Amino acid sequence: MSGQRKLKQVWTVGRLLEKSRGYLEDKGVEGARLSVELLLSHALGCERIQLYTSFEQPVPELVVARFRELVKLRAEQVPVGYLTGKAYFYSLEFSVNPDVLIPRPETELLVEQMINICRTSHFANPGILEIGTGSGCVAIALAKNLPHAEVVATDISGSALAVAKDNAQKHKLGERIRFVQGDLFEALSEEGKRPGGFDFIVSNPPYISPEEIPDLPREVREYEPRVALLGRDEALAVHRRIVDGAEGYLAERGKLLMELGHEQAQAARGLLEQSGYLSEVRTVRDLQGHERVVIGEKKA
Template structure:
């Protein structure tokens, strides 16, 4: 489609990453196509004047830096599609490592019934992915301090047919343990971190981004709470930022976690830290 080609040129001129992909995704969203292949198989499909104008408005939003996921209202994660809006962080590929490692450990646990809580659940993508993939009897919980985020997570759980109890609270305050596993992609960006993309700061919820002056304060608070609410041999798994894994490991060791493991992502960055409660 010529309009997609022109849109990708405009996005490229404005310095938008992956301009062609974004232009195609927005066209598919407009025409309610589930597969980008249709852009090539139905390249001669005529657009009405109303559709052309609607597409221009979508491209204008992207030019201003608004993420494609917020424009389309959805994002794929771990092979599943999730509803998203500005109340929640956009699910990212690196968080899939948190799900993968958690699934690996949960499958090895010998329990009659597992109890798993996802802290700072956001869109619910982590706990819903685990709930859909885990082949064991389990109770699933998700917590968030944001009422708006919990509304999104609840909608996603309903869409995916998952029975998850969502609670509005600060980390895991007020939850009754013990839990087999506590998993989290918590806020971990330091207030002074200049590496964060301007459009991330502009469009994504700051409460889900910033973890304090050092960036690890929320993780430390969670680790203290988690240790007291984990069952013996239960684990805490958290995602962390680049260069933070050693600090997080030290926090875990100080609190009493054992068999601490650091998981690297595909780019070799230390992305997930796991610790077990022993004894």
């Protein structure tokens, strides 16, 4: 060097965001801008919105190093939720890890429908069974918004239930939701059956067929739990088993609500209509216009 001391690069919030966004875009990461904002606010321990008023702020070296590690992992398509350990659903924060599906915005429709039906039907203490609770996001959002509901949530995965229980504790709903492990209705022992049946059975079951797996985005295909995605031999296999089993657990006029994937509405309506015990079968469209939720009511 020519006697001059090389100036150390100072990374400001704005420069870090800009550079890393470009890097992730080059790597073909979807939603690069949102990713870097979530990762930097996580590394800094601040709210994402605070970044917008801190563009000129220098970022401490240790935080820069931590952030770079996270960005590298994101470039490998690791979902942001697994990197920050957090996801948002129905305006609530949930802890997530690779044992659970990251809650999806489209699943909010299932919760919204349940809450609307519950409020307009004036149930005093609606009994709700959620099958396949994962992070617990659906059961917890329901318990939070329906303070008199009695909620039971099941999952076949013990490690997913551990995450769901932890989330329920964080939202101070540990006493209001009973979590049980098992394959669909097998999770409920005789004493777990609600006298008179459940007023609602709700589920976002796995609905991807084995043939669709190679076409999924890498961040879903490689990182999210297969048990949360894959409907065994056919996309609607779990829906079919839920329809078959729900009759013995639903109250008279009780409702079954299930989330669907694209282009599954016709087949799903058929499943409910042919059950012999469900009527008033209908689907509800999401904001993109896809028939996302199927609903049926047990005949009186």
